[in-house]
Amino acid sequence: MRRKLVISWVLISSGLYGQTAPPRFTVEQALQRAMEANGALRALRQDWLAAAHQAEVARAPQALFLHWTPALTTGGTGEELIIAQMLELNGARAARERTARAEQQLAHAQILKEANQLLSETARAFYHALYAERLRQLAEAEVQRAEQTLALIRQQVEIGVRPGLDQIQAEIELERVRQTLSARTVEADTTRATLNRWLGLEQSARVNLEEPRTPSPPKPPGAWSSHPDWLHQQARWRSMQALRRQTQIEGLPDVGVQMRLEKHAQPGFGLIFSLPFVDYGARRKRLQALETATAAEALRLQTTQHALQTELANAHLQAQNAYQRWEAYQRDILPRAQKLLQSAQVGLESGHLSILQVLEAQRTARQIQEEALLAERAYWIAITDYAEKQADFAALWRRQHEEGTRNE
Incomplete structure (x- = not known):
């Protein structure tokens, strides 16, 4: 018998210790997790590196050209091989580098713009999931209160203090709050699934979300010039300017070197002079299009x-x-609702209040508590929107990216 008890205790203990506690997240930890696990945010790091590699390509000289020309003439067959390298003394290479740097800045601005948006969506999903769970917990407490009210009403009906109609009213109210709990549970599950998607977790994974700090007045707005939308539009304008300048320079004469190998002649070295002659108006029209696009x-x-x-x-x-x-609810409205609920409970137990008065007081208190939670959620959503407009999330992503690059 003793051996059976020991085995049972070992099995129970192993089962308890084998369970993994759900991960806990603050909003800052949730954002960090999203940057590490979310596929869309991880892809932005690769886009950033790709833009840097693309800019390095423009620093290389123009490709070495190899021209092989077979010929059939009256003197027989012949062939000529020319190896040419343009020196780009007209500034084409420098113009190409400027265009590449402008395009790199454009790509980086687009990445910061997407990162700012994705991280702000993650923060909103965090707050929606957090307060949906708090509303569900409030609905659970209201179900317990309605059950206690119904039990007390039944006792009073049995002893003849209240009519049987009051019990029916209490039963209807209990069913109403149960339906509210069902709706709040669905809302909590769906918002948690949305948050899990941003965090790179399974849809049904359980997570514990920690309460944010106490709300405080928002800080005055900072400079708008660091916002990704401004940087992106500015980079587009500079990219157009660089491309227009590159097109102008590509139409200038250039010099190169060549080596000529001919079948019936000695090899030799020489110079190449490149001078655009007739472009049928294509370059002029392209410059006009770029000037219009730049404007x-x-x-x-x-x-x-x-x-x-x-x-x-x-x-x-x-x-x-x-x-x-939020401050108005916390300072004035919510304390009054708590007093109303306590007074209604005293009136219910003493029988001095009718069932309709008690239920109406409970509904009012419940509505005020829900409104207080919704007001707090609205505050954090507004703070998230404000942080997005100030590009705080883009700055966070860039710091994390730079730290990750240094660690690599």
Whole structure:
């Protein structure tokens, strides 16, 4: 018998220790996890490196040309081999490097723009999942309160203090809060699945989300010139300028060296003079198109500046309003709802309040508690939107990328 008890204890202990606790995440840890595990964010690191490699290609000299020309003449067959290397003394290589650097900046700006958006979506998913779980827990507490209310009403009906109609009212209210719990459970499951997708976890994985810090007033807006949208539009404009300059330089004369090998002659070395002669207007039309495109990008750059200034100011105003709303619930509305709930409980137990008064007080308190949670969630969503407009998430991604590059 003793051996059986020991074996049972070992099995139970091994089962308990074999269970893995769900991972815990703060919002900062969730963002770090997303940068390490999310496929879309990991792909941005590869795009960043690819843009750097593409810029290095432009630093190389122009390719060595090999011309082999067989011929059939009146004197018989012949062939000629020319190996040529253009020196690009007209500045074509430097122009090509400038264009490549501009395109690299454009690619980097696009990557930062996507990273800023993806990380902000991750933060929003975190807050939606966190407060959906808190709303579900609130609904569970309301079900327990409704069950306790129904049990007390039944006792009072049995002793004749209340009519049987009050019990029916309490049963209906219990079913209502159960339906609310069911809806909150579905919402919590779906928001958690969305967060798991951003974190690179299984859809059904359980996670524990830690409460954020106490809300505080948002800081004044910073400079908008570091926003990825501005950097991206500015890079597009500079890229067009560099491409237009490169097209102009490519039409200038150039000098190269060559080695000539001919079948019936001695090999020799010489110079090549390259001079565009007739391009049938293609280069001129291309320059006109690039000038028009550059002017259009300049207009877009100005529009982006005004839009970012407006969006940043609006995001700050919305964050301030969300904080004031949360503060009003915490300072005034929520404490009153708690007092109302306590008074209703006293009136229920003493029989001084009707069932309709008790249920209405419970509904009001429940609604206020839900509104307080929704106000807190709205604050953190507004703070996330504000941080996105200030490019805080892009800066976070860039720091993490630079640290990862140094560690490699």
